[in-house]
Every structure is written in C-alpha cells, then in structure tokens.
Amino acid sequence: MDTAQGLIMKQSKTELLSAYRGMRTIRIFEDRMHVEFAGGGVPGFVHLYAGQEASAVGVCANLTDADILLNTHRAHGPAIARGADIFAVAKEIYCRGDGLCRGRGGSAHLHDVKSGLWGANSGVGSGVALGCGAALAARNNETGGIAVALVGDGGANQGVFLEAMNLASIWKLPVVIMVENNGYAEATAADYAIAGGDIHKRAAAFDMPGVVVDGHDYFAVYDAVLEAAERARAGHGPSLIEAKQRRYYGHFEGDAQSYRPKGEVEEYRKNRDCLKQFRQKVILDDLIATAELDAIDGEVGELIDRVYADAIAAPFPSEGEFMQYIYATDT
Amino acid sequence: MGDSNIIALMMPKWGMAMASGKVVDWLVDEGTQISVGEELLEIETEKTVNVLEAIDTGTLSRITAQSGDELPVGALLGVITQGGVSSKSVEAFILEFQERFVPEEVSEEVDTAPLNADVDGLSIAYRKYEAKNDQGKLPLLFIHGFGGNQDGWMYHAAELSENRTVYTIDLPGHGASEKEVADGTLPNLAKAVYGLMETVLEPRVHVVGHSLGAAVAVELAIQFPYQVASLTLISGAGAGTSVDKQYIEGFISANRRKQLKPYMQQLFVNSELATRSMVEDMLDAKRIEGVEECLRKISDAAIISLGDVDIRGNLTRLTMPIQIIWGKEDRVASIVEAKNLPASIENIIVDDAGHMVHIEAARKVNNLIAEFIKSV
Amino acid sequence: MSKKTYRQAINEGLVQEMHRDPSVILIGEDVAGGAGAGGDVDAWGGPMAVTKGLLSEFGPKRVLDTPISEAAYMGLAIGAAASGLRPVADLMFNDFIGVCFDQIVNQAAKYRYMYGGQDRIPLTVRTMIGAGLGISSQHSQCLYPVFSYFAGLKVVIPSGPYDAKGLLASAIRDDDPVIFCEHKMLYEMVEEVPDEPYAIPFGEAKFVREGEDVTIVALSRMVHIAMEAAESLAKEGIGCEVIDPRTTTPLDTESIIESVEETGRLVIVDEAGPRCGMASEIAAVVAEEAFSALNAPIIKVTPPYTPIPAAPNLEKLYIPDAGQVITAVHKVMGRE
Incomplete structure (x- = not known):
C-alpha cells in the first residue's frame, strides 16, 4: 500500500483516489441535474450539493458499515458519498418505482438503510435527534457504531438541534454533529441568523468540543471528523464540527439567488473549489498523477450519462402499490 | 279431582355469577298444559342463552314476564297451577309474591376466583362446592373440554352439590391453571388431575368429563381404577370419536372475534347460543401467554394423533360404571362410535344438541348425572 | 388473576x-x-x-x-x-x-x-x-x-x-x-x-354491553359514563349496546356498523372536542355505510368547543356526563 505523505499521510492512495472519485461523481451528477431540472422532467424540488462535496466525502471517508450518516434535504451528495447505489439515487430523485425509496420520498428524502444512510429529512435539525437514537442503540447493543448527523446552518437554529446537543452531551452519546454552514438558510444569510456568527461556539455551552474547518478542504474536513469520530468511538461523547462552505446553486433549483452578492459563486468556484484544491495538493505532493485524476473524470462522466439515461427511462411506481409501506404489516 | 296447587315459576340461577337474566322468548303460550322437561322459555344471561325447562306438571296459567324483561334471580316469570285453581287465587298469589319478593343481594365477590394448589410443582386451579346437605357421599369431579375451563360447569356444579361435594378443575394450560402441559399427552393431563385429587381433593370420586376432559377421565380411570367410582363421558372424545381437525386448528389460531365465532357456533346446534360475550370470554382466555402453545401441544399429542384411534377397547377394560352422553348433532366429534359400545355402558343420545350438549340440555344432563351416580 | x-x-x-x-x-x-x-x-x-x-x-x-x-x-x-x-x-x-x-x-x-x-x-x-x-x-x-x-x-x-x-x-x-x-x-x-402476559389485537372493538335499541359508541373514560347511562336506561326498558373501539387507528368500523344495523340508532360519547374528532369520524362512517339502517339522526355527546377550564364547576360542565347521554338516547328513541 502506497501511503500518502505529510499532512495527508493518514490515508492510502486508494483512499485518496476514492475520495476524489466521490467528489467528482457528486459534482458531475449535480451539474447534470441542474441542466435536466431546467429542461423539465424532474418532479418536485431539488436542492443541489455542488460546491460542498468535500464535506460529505470527508465525513464518509471516516465511517464504517456500523455507522449511521444522517442526511439532510440537500441529500444527493451525502447519499452518493455514503455509497448508496447511484442509479437508485437518481431514480429516487426522478420518483421512479425502483428508486432508493420506491419513489415515495424523492430528492429530499434519500435514505438507504443498507448503506448506513438515514433520513434525508425535510424537518431540518431533526437528524441530530434521530442520530442520538441510533447512537444510543449502537451503545446499548455494543455494535461499536457511531452516528454522524449532517445539519445546515438553518437547522442549527432549530430547538430540536439544541435539545439534542444537550441530550447527546449529558448521556455522552457517540455522535458527531457536522454542521454544513453554507452561508444561507434558504435565502437568509447565516451571518444574519446565527447570533455571534459561529455555530461551533455553541458546543462549549453543551460541554463538547467544537471546531471550525474549511468545508471546501477535503483534508481539513477529514481530519476534524477523524478526531471527533475517535472521541465518539472511545465513549467520550459528542463533538460538533462547523464546516464553512458555499453551494454553487440556489436553495432549490429555480432559485434566482438574487439575495447573493454578485460574484460570490464565481469567486468560490475559482479560488476555493474543493476539487481544484484537492488536485493541487495531491499533484504538488506527487501523490497522484494528473493523468490518473483525469482518467477518473472521464470514467465518472460516462457513468453519469448512464445513470441519467437509466433513471429517465425507468417507470414510475405501480399505482397498485400506492398504499403500501404505511404500516409494517402492509409488507 | 286432585289437589289444587299454585307454583311460582322463577328466574333460575345458572352459575355463581348470575344475578339476573333476560327473557328472550316464551316457547309455550299462556294456558298450555305442560309436563316435566318441557321447554318453557329462553333466558339470556351474560354468558349465554339457555332454555328453562319445566320441573313440574300443570297448566301455565299466567305469564308475568315478557320478552325483553331483565329480571333478577328468583323473580316471578309465570304461574303454574295444578288442579282447579280460580283466577282470583292466581291473582292473589302473584300479588303476594311480588310484594314479598326481594332480589338476592349479589355481593361483588360472588364470582370467587378459583383456588390454586401446587401439584408436583404445577399450579392447578379448582373450585369446591360444599355439599349443601352432606350425606357422606362420594364427591363429584368435573373435567372440562379442550380450550375450556371450569366455568363451563356453571349450570351443573352448584346444582349437583345438593347432596355431595362437587369439584371442578382447570386442566393444565387452561383457565387459571399454569400454562404448562409438558408434552401435552393424556397420561400427563390425567396425572395432573390425579395429583390434585391426592393433594387437596379426595382420593375417590365420580368423574364427569366433557370432550377432551372425557378422554382425560378415561385415562385417569385406566391408571387409577379404584379412584374413579364412575365415569360420565360427555361428547366423548374419550370414546375415540373422530374429531374435526379443522375445528381444532381453527380454534387454536383464531385471535379475533370474527375468526373464532364460526368455531364457537360449530359447538352448538343452535349457533345463536355462541353469543358475542361467550366468544369474547374465550378470546380473553386464549390470549393469555402460553395458552396457544399449550393447546397446540395437547392438540398434537392428545387429539390429532388419537382422533382416528378407536379406544372403545379401553372402555371394555374398565370395570367401574360408565355412561356416555352424546349430542346427536355434534359437529365437532362425530357420534358414529356411539354404536357398538359394550352393553354395560349406558349410552344416551340427546336430540337437538351438539358438542355442548351439557349446556344445550343442561337440566337433562344434570338429571342424567344425578340418576346415574345415585344408581352406582 | x-x-x-x-x-x-x-x-x-x-x-x-x-x-x-x-x-x-x-x-x-x-x-x-x-x-x-x-x-x-x-x-x-x-x-x-x-x-x-x-x-x-x-x-x-x-x-x-x-x-x-x-x-x-x-x-x-x-x-x-x-x-x-x-x-x-x-x-x-x-x-x-x-x-x-x-x-x-x-x-x-x-x-x-x-x-x-x-x-x-x-x-x-x-x-x-x-x-x-x-x-x-x-x-x-x-x-x-x-x-x-x-x-x-x-x-x-x-x-x-x-x-x-x-x-x-x-x-x-x-x-x-x-x-x-x-x-x-x-x-x-x-x-x-390476569397475572400472565396477554396481548389484545388492535382494531377489535369491545361490546361492553349488549342491547337492541341504541348503539352507544364511547371512547376511553366515556365508556364508563355510557355504561352508567345504559344501566339507568335499562330500567326504562331501553336496551343500549355500548361499544368501546379500544383503538382509534385501526378503527373497528365493522363492529360499529354491525351494531347500528341491529339497533338503527347511534349515540357517540367522546371526551375530545366536538370538531374534527373521532365522534365526527364515526358519525361520518356510519352515515356513509349504514344510512339506510338509521331510524334517527346520529347524536354526538361531546364537550363544547372551548379550551378546558380549571374551575371544578366549569370543568364538570365540560366533561360529558350520563345525563347528557340519557338525553341523547331519549332523543334518538323519540322520547323527548
């Protein structure tokens, strides 16, 4: 195994390649979704994750099969990063019958128990409470698993978020609270809505570690999550990570984003982009050759073409199954 | 011209818990000449609907209770006259009866919980009905059928305890007994009955068994012939009749009213006797943890496997007096084997009765039991 | 036991x-x-x-x-x-x-x-x-x-x-x-x-009392209020069938309809408020599925449309009582 060096020596080359592939997959998937949505044919709302890839991929690189990732409504990226079948992910966004949730959930509710991916959730902030439950069960059943709850800056202002932080702390639950602060709760700026501006500082009030990292830097996210996860696994309780980041598209597709400062997205794309940062680092450090990364880009491009063709061609759920899955006895 | 006489026809008391009954329908008209055993009216209790039969001969001169009337035990239903009695005397009789009548105070505790005894580490429930007039006669022990319990003897136990002590028992896995039947075989069930007799009852008894209880009674008599003074087998699965296996399975697995009702109806000729509350009581009993498993074990070991075995052979080996009572229309255990029984066995087939012949013709069965035991 | x-x-x-x-x-x-x-x-x-x-x-x-x-x-x-x-x-x-x-x-x-x-x-x-x-x-x-x-x-x-x-x-x-x-x-x-564990299935109403004149569906504590009324009505010769649904989801509408088809009259006693409640729901189901069996309009006995007061006399007014049930039964029996 060729181990990477310096700052990034914690991960093997294979792991780094996989992280890059994950981020590129999400980027191309979301860029394509942007185009497809504008062309019609994608039902409901979609919230795109482009720009924030390092966050979900940096989290998931630290997770095992025993762990649970609590997704948010900006669900596509984390679902792909956690390893859910990307064909089923796309089909769920298109509300197809063999989508991840059989077309019952759609874009904002991607959920895949077998991948340890839970509850993309429209009730923002709830994932932290649900994650506490997964963590309690993991501890009671001694599975060794932890829960990592993704939550946005918007969700961080929910009462359930604060209540759950308190509960996680007094019970020392194996939970990592990953706040993806992308600067906007829908159209309202975090700078306006977060008292003091920093969500990680709230951790101190709940007697848990709280750190802030650049959410566009895969390595920074990876390291912060590694530390928090180790703490959780060791039985020392929860931690909070605030990963500051920006989305490249609107709150949902169709959002004209007139609330955003002119040039903000362009600036992030140009100077802060997670894929660019990653490439620079691994190429400069001579860990991975440009050609290898380019080859991945090509492969992912082809994959995404197939994923979309497959999803668009797939049938909607059978109407006869409309009432299935309400109760456990419905099978 | 014989003696003239006025007899009050009163609301009967069927079972300890019965405080009142409702007149469903009169089966005879006012003025009819009636004889002993004649069906007079249907009375509904909390548990079931039953027919009150005449115990006197005479004329049903007056009907004082109408269909739909809910009346306490002992209340006047009608007046039977013998010989020439003037209507004035009848009126006076009714007036006096109604003036004097005070419904019996029903204490909350009247439906006493059964007693429990430890029999070889197993808790077995039973009831004792002290003889009202103890003449030192051998006691009588009732054993209920599959899925039932000792409450099923509500029409019999108290009534037959006039001259002798009566016991009823809950078989293992049934009623208030422990929900544990080991392998569920007849010898095991019989052992529990014998164990109870040895521990707390009396060493020698007359035994009445219904259905599975009859089979247990036969097994008891084979193992402990001296302890069984006589055998009355009702709807005698014990005589090796073919049992409806579908009934057994359906009865065991039903856990809702709608599922269980048809099986309860199958027990009676008149399916209306399987009332909603009877079905609910049965469901309540079946729900108790362990009951279904016990029933299944007994079904496998003592019913299904023996259903096709003709155990008339066993009966010929027994020397105590035996009588068998069958409901002619039994739809659970066919009565085909009522034929070809040894001549020494009293063989009685009751018309218009099914598997629950002891409920459907309670008075008749009580009389049969009383007469039979008296003759022993 | x-x-x-x-x-x-x-x-x-x-x-x-x-x-x-x-x-x-x-x-x-x-x-x-x-x-x-x-x-x-x-x-x-x-x-x-x-x-x-x-x-x-x-x-x-x-x-x-x-x-x-x-x-x-x-x-x-x-x-x-x-x-x-x-x-x-x-x-x-x-x-x-x-x-x-x-x-x-x-x-x-x-x-x-x-x-x-x-x-x-x-x-x-x-x-x-x-x-x-x-x-x-x-x-x-x-x-x-x-x-x-x-x-x-x-x-x-x-x-x-x-x-x-x-x-x-x-x-x-x-x-x-x-x-x-x-x-x-x-x-x-x-x-x-019973001392032993036992499980009662959901969606199975209980016939607390059988009767042929009026069906009274009562929920939770109201079962006892309905029974008090039914005992009193029995003395007048009115037979009330009191049904306790036991679960509202699933709701045993079948048993309720079966009973209404026999009695032809329905009174629903519910301690929840009068609007958008189970009483309204049960009334709607019976009206839809057993309308032809009804001999009288369905009557709901519920508290008034108000928050619940603390004062004992007002709270007493809030909670349905047997008198209200008796009045409702008299009404569906045409004995006002």
Whole structure:
C-alpha cells in the first residue's frame, strides 16, 4: 500500500483516489441535474450539493458499515458519498418505482438503510435527534457504531438541534454533529441568523468540543471528523464540527439567488473549489498523477450519462402499490 | 279431582355469577298444559342463552314476564297451577309474591376466583362446592373440554352439590391453571388431575368429563381404577370419536372475534347460543401467554394423533360404571362410535344438541348425572 | 388473576414486556425521577407513579430520565426504534405533543412510507389524556383524534385495567409507532387482570354491553359514563349496546356498523372536542355505510368547543356526563 505523505499521510492512495472519485461523481451528477431540472422532467424540488462535496466525502471517508450518516434535504451528495447505489439515487430523485425509496420520498428524502444512510429529512435539525437514537442503540447493543448527523446552518437554529446537543452531551452519546454552514438558510444569510456568527461556539455551552474547518478542504474536513469520530468511538461523547462552505446553486433549483452578492459563486468556484484544491495538493505532493485524476473524470462522466439515461427511462411506481409501506404489516 | 296447587315459576340461577337474566322468548303460550322437561322459555344471561325447562306438571296459567324483561334471580316469570285453581287465587298469589319478593343481594365477590394448589410443582386451579346437605357421599369431579375451563360447569356444579361435594378443575394450560402441559399427552393431563385429587381433593370420586376432559377421565380411570367410582363421558372424545381437525386448528389460531365465532357456533346446534360475550370470554382466555402453545401441544399429542384411534377397547377394560352422553348433532366429534359400545355402558343420545350438549340440555344432563351416580 | 388498578396493570405490562424483550427501553421525563438529584434515584416513576420501580428492576441503561426536551428524546426514540430497539417514550401529558409534533407526525408516522418500506419503527408513546383533575387547558385534553389523523401511527385508548395491559403488550410488540393514551382519571380503576402476559389485537372493538335499541359508541373514560347511562336506561326498558373501539387507528368500523344495523340508532360519547374528532369520524362512517339502517339522526355527546377550564364547576360542565347521554338516547328513541 502506497501511503500518502505529510499532512495527508493518514490515508492510502486508494483512499485518496476514492475520495476524489466521490467528489467528482457528486459534482458531475449535480451539474447534470441542474441542466435536466431546467429542461423539465424532474418532479418536485431539488436542492443541489455542488460546491460542498468535500464535506460529505470527508465525513464518509471516516465511517464504517456500523455507522449511521444522517442526511439532510440537500441529500444527493451525502447519499452518493455514503455509497448508496447511484442509479437508485437518481431514480429516487426522478420518483421512479425502483428508486432508493420506491419513489415515495424523492430528492429530499434519500435514505438507504443498507448503506448506513438515514433520513434525508425535510424537518431540518431533526437528524441530530434521530442520530442520538441510533447512537444510543449502537451503545446499548455494543455494535461499536457511531452516528454522524449532517445539519445546515438553518437547522442549527432549530430547538430540536439544541435539545439534542444537550441530550447527546449529558448521556455522552457517540455522535458527531457536522454542521454544513453554507452561508444561507434558504435565502437568509447565516451571518444574519446565527447570533455571534459561529455555530461551533455553541458546543462549549453543551460541554463538547467544537471546531471550525474549511468545508471546501477535503483534508481539513477529514481530519476534524477523524478526531471527533475517535472521541465518539472511545465513549467520550459528542463533538460538533462547523464546516464553512458555499453551494454553487440556489436553495432549490429555480432559485434566482438574487439575495447573493454578485460574484460570490464565481469567486468560490475559482479560488476555493474543493476539487481544484484537492488536485493541487495531491499533484504538488506527487501523490497522484494528473493523468490518473483525469482518467477518473472521464470514467465518472460516462457513468453519469448512464445513470441519467437509466433513471429517465425507468417507470414510475405501480399505482397498485400506492398504499403500501404505511404500516409494517402492509409488507 | 286432585289437589289444587299454585307454583311460582322463577328466574333460575345458572352459575355463581348470575344475578339476573333476560327473557328472550316464551316457547309455550299462556294456558298450555305442560309436563316435566318441557321447554318453557329462553333466558339470556351474560354468558349465554339457555332454555328453562319445566320441573313440574300443570297448566301455565299466567305469564308475568315478557320478552325483553331483565329480571333478577328468583323473580316471578309465570304461574303454574295444578288442579282447579280460580283466577282470583292466581291473582292473589302473584300479588303476594311480588310484594314479598326481594332480589338476592349479589355481593361483588360472588364470582370467587378459583383456588390454586401446587401439584408436583404445577399450579392447578379448582373450585369446591360444599355439599349443601352432606350425606357422606362420594364427591363429584368435573373435567372440562379442550380450550375450556371450569366455568363451563356453571349450570351443573352448584346444582349437583345438593347432596355431595362437587369439584371442578382447570386442566393444565387452561383457565387459571399454569400454562404448562409438558408434552401435552393424556397420561400427563390425567396425572395432573390425579395429583390434585391426592393433594387437596379426595382420593375417590365420580368423574364427569366433557370432550377432551372425557378422554382425560378415561385415562385417569385406566391408571387409577379404584379412584374413579364412575365415569360420565360427555361428547366423548374419550370414546375415540373422530374429531374435526379443522375445528381444532381453527380454534387454536383464531385471535379475533370474527375468526373464532364460526368455531364457537360449530359447538352448538343452535349457533345463536355462541353469543358475542361467550366468544369474547374465550378470546380473553386464549390470549393469555402460553395458552396457544399449550393447546397446540395437547392438540398434537392428545387429539390429532388419537382422533382416528378407536379406544372403545379401553372402555371394555374398565370395570367401574360408565355412561356416555352424546349430542346427536355434534359437529365437532362425530357420534358414529356411539354404536357398538359394550352393553354395560349406558349410552344416551340427546336430540337437538351438539358438542355442548351439557349446556344445550343442561337440566337433562344434570338429571342424567344425578340418576346415574345415585344408581352406582 | 387478581384485581389490579389501571396503574398497576400498566406497570405490570411494562415489567413483563421488558423481561420478555431486552430491546424494550423506557425514555422520558421523570420515568424514574430523581436522576442526579442526590436523594432517591427512583423517586417518582412518573408523576402518576405508573413506572415506579422499573429503574430498580432494569437499571439505567433501560430506564432513562430525560431533560425536559420532548423534541430531542422523541426524535431519539424514533432513531433508536429504527435501530432495532423498542423504546417506550413517555410523553407525560398528551398536551405536550406541541413541542414534539414534528417528531411524531413528520418523522415517526412517515418514516416507513416515505423511505419506501425500508424500516420498522417499533415505538410506543405512552401519554396521559383527559380532564377531571382541575389542571386546566394544557394538561387535560384528549388529543387522540389528532394522532388518528396521521396514517402511519396507531392509536390506543384503553378504558380499563384489563384492556390497558393487553393493549400495551400489543403496542410494545407492534412494529409501527403506537400512541398509547392513558386516561388520568382511570388510574385508580380496579378490575380483574390476569397475572400472565396477554396481548389484545388492535382494531377489535369491545361490546361492553349488549342491547337492541341504541348503539352507544364511547371512547376511553366515556365508556364508563355510557355504561352508567345504559344501566339507568335499562330500567326504562331501553336496551343500549355500548361499544368501546379500544383503538382509534385501526378503527373497528365493522363492529360499529354491525351494531347500528341491529339497533338503527347511534349515540357517540367522546371526551375530545366536538370538531374534527373521532365522534365526527364515526358519525361520518356510519352515515356513509349504514344510512339506510338509521331510524334517527346520529347524536354526538361531546364537550363544547372551548379550551378546558380549571374551575371544578366549569370543568364538570365540560366533561360529558350520563345525563347528557340519557338525553341523547331519549332523543334518538323519540322520547323527548
């Protein structure tokens, strides 16, 4: 195994390649979704994750099969990063019958128990409470698993978020609270809505570690999550990570984003982009050759073409199954 | 011209818990000449609907209770006259009866919980009905059928305890007994009955068994012939009749009213006797943890496997007096084997009765039991 | 079999289910009472002492006192249920649903459906309902009609000790979220209750009393009010059939219709408010499916459309009583 060096020596080359592939997959998937949505044919709302890839991929690189990732409504990226079948992910966004949730959930509710991916959730902030439950069960059943709850800056202002932080702390639950602060709760700026501006500082009030990292830097996210996860696994309780980041598209597709400062997205794309940062680092450090990364880009491009063709061609759920899955006895 | 006489026809008391009954329908008209055993009216209790039969001969001169009337035990239903009695005397009789009548105070505790005894580490429930007039006669022990319990003897136990002590028992896995039947075989069930007799009852008894209880009674008599003074087998699965296996399975697995009702109806000729509350009581009993498993074990070991075995052979080996009572229309255990029984066995087939012949013709069965035991 | 109070029956049911299945845990405010307080660690067992003794018997890993954070611990309970535990979450008063409504109706109720049947949520929420203690509007409501609105939840309203124990066993063993509504005025009610565990299936109404003239459907504590009325009406020769649905989801409409088809008259007695409630629902179902059997309009006996007052005389006015039921029955019998 060729181990990477310096700052990034914690991960093997294979792991780094996989992280890059994950981020590129999400980027191309979301860029394509942007185009497809504008062309019609994608039902409901979609919230795109482009720009924030390092966050979900940096989290998931630290997770095992025993762990649970609590997704948010900006669900596509984390679902792909956690390893859910990307064909089923796309089909769920298109509300197809063999989508991840059989077309019952759609874009904002991607959920895949077998991948340890839970509850993309429209009730923002709830994932932290649900994650506490997964963590309690993991501890009671001694599975060794932890829960990592993704939550946005918007969700961080929910009462359930604060209540759950308190509960996680007094019970020392194996939970990592990953706040993806992308600067906007829908159209309202975090700078306006977060008292003091920093969500990680709230951790101190709940007697848990709280750190802030650049959410566009895969390595920074990876390291912060590694530390928090180790703490959780060791039985020392929860931690909070605030990963500051920006989305490249609107709150949902169709959002004209007139609330955003002119040039903000362009600036992030140009100077802060997670894929660019990653490439620079691994190429400069001579860990991975440009050609290898380019080859991945090509492969992912082809994959995404197939994923979309497959999803668009797939049938909607059978109407006869409309009432299935309400109760456990419905099978 | 014989003696003239006025007899009050009163609301009967069927079972300890019965405080009142409702007149469903009169089966005879006012003025009819009636004889002993004649069906007079249907009375509904909390548990079931039953027919009150005449115990006197005479004329049903007056009907004082109408269909739909809910009346306490002992209340006047009608007046039977013998010989020439003037209507004035009848009126006076009714007036006096109604003036004097005070419904019996029903204490909350009247439906006493059964007693429990430890029999070889197993808790077995039973009831004792002290003889009202103890003449030192051998006691009588009732054993209920599959899925039932000792409450099923509500029409019999108290009534037959006039001259002798009566016991009823809950078989293992049934009623208030422990929900544990080991392998569920007849010898095991019989052992529990014998164990109870040895521990707390009396060493020698007359035994009445219904259905599975009859089979247990036969097994008891084979193992402990001296302890069984006589055998009355009702709807005698014990005589090796073919049992409806579908009934057994359906009865065991039903856990809702709608599922269980048809099986309860199958027990009676008149399916209306399987009332909603009877079905609910049965469901309540079946729900108790362990009951279904016990029933299944007994079904496998003592019913299904023996259903096709003709155990008339066993009966010929027994020397105590035996009588068998069958409901002619039994739809659970066919009565085909009522034929070809040894001549020494009293063989009685009751018309218009099914598997629950002891409920459907309670008075008749009580009389049969009383007469039979008296003759022993 | 022995006589037990509603409180004892529920406590016994919890103990037996916790022995039966180690994945059953208890979560809520003061379910033990006294956590970290320096005095007794099992001080309360809930404000009505229903869960008294469970901490001592099962330990702090399975009996967890929470902060006053309904949203957090309800969400936690759902997450734990999705992970294979069988939490019994104690929502002390059902009125507090307001602070964890999202968790119960948007998370628990939707979890299985919205995620395409991947999960089972074996969660039981025990909660107190009902007026009668003079504790005003925020502690006295009957909100089972609210819970019953949401497909994905099951709702249980036991009216006595026997049903409480048997339905609780079914609730805990059920693989779906169940809201178990305990009427606070019933805790002292005594009834014969088997000592052994037993489970009463959901969706099976109980015919508490049979009668041929009027069907009275009564819910939770109102079963006893209806029975009081029925006994009195029997003396006038009016036979009331009193039906206790026992669960509002699933609702045994079949038994109600079967009875109405025999009696031709329906009175519904419900302590929940008059609008959008189970009384309205049952009336609608019967009007749709058994209209031709009706000999008189359906009458609902419910409290008025008002918050619940604390003053004893006003609260008494609020709660339906036997007199109102008798008046309603007279009306459907045409004996005004």
